[in-house]
Amino acid sequence: MIIIPARLASTRFPGKILADIHGLPMVIATAKRVQNLDNVAIAADTDEVVELAQKHGFKAILTSQNHQSGTDRINEAASKLNLPEDEIIVNVQADEPFIEEAVVKSVIERAQKTEAMITSACKKIDLLHVKDPNLVKVILDIHGNAIYFSRSAIPYDREGGFEGYLGHLGIYAFRKNALETFCALPYAPIEHIEKLEQLRAIYHGHSIAMVEVQSQSFGIDTPEDLERALAFFS
Template structure:
């Protein structure tokens, strides 16, 4: 089974423009993410996939592998699909470019799902983490997921799900946006039109569910630190300084 990691990387970002090229303890955010993913030793290859010459040159000039997108894309999954279409690969892991503290254990658990899936019932695997803080639960930037008894996603939403008629019975899980795809499922997804649910919530994972693409959720207790704001970058620099 050939497994690769793809790191989609846009230069522009609405909340923090150019964040992937910001300085994080002497290296750029995107280079830190690339190196952390490589150092996990879980992948046959690691690539950054980007629409930006700046990011492409940053990775390749530091000895890394990068692929330049040929088209404009609505999502990171679409960008990755273009890049892997002609590659000989079985599993493709989408690692977020703004998460320089990528950790090995959650990724290893994600990949183990496919190694155990002898009947090929799983199209996609992704991560979830339990949420205890109700302010976090109610924050629409935190995507929630509910699963069936076998751990497959039933729905993703920016709203708190389930609705708690009895708060003592409610358990909430945050979706962590790292995906591991079977290559054929990824290519199939990108050929599907955006549906009403995805358009309403602005969540591409709802396109999976609406079209019968299975998403196996793997629970983790390790929350990745993303760089979405200047404050996040300052916190990340402090972590590097203290370590």
């Protein structure tokens, strides 16, 4: 099942999940992008978003407004939906209205074949974006599992000329029991430093399987991102 965590409050872009994307609220546009891949549910924190989702024909679950992350929100939703323990749950961010079906499909297929706690995705990025702290970088081991995620440029290119940087895409797949385990783990020091919750899994010795994809999509964090996305995908 695909669960979209939908938090109405946003520090940098209040109400962004309701922003207009070619005639649809952003969260609905995102749901429609992935509805052909699996069942979709929207995990909302307000009655307004629940009613909006239902109006457009999507299952919606009202969740607590006190969650610290979208992962905690989808964990509550998965529990309320009584999903099987081995169900693959894909967390697609509500602010990814242009995410490609092929990206989500690749993550699902990788999740079906791995025993890693989490499955996620990455793509090659150019040098212009390497130093952008809003674009998270990742390095992989020989098996395609994540070694580390950082807002800094990793690996550090001491001699210059390295062009193999990978940017992380904010999509995650868990089996339900792994999702429950992850949410029960203590917070990790590196998670607080980088402000990246996926580092919690690595800190506690769990694996994150990665799949490299081709994607032009990007998350919308600010009004400027929205303008850029609408122009790019017009």
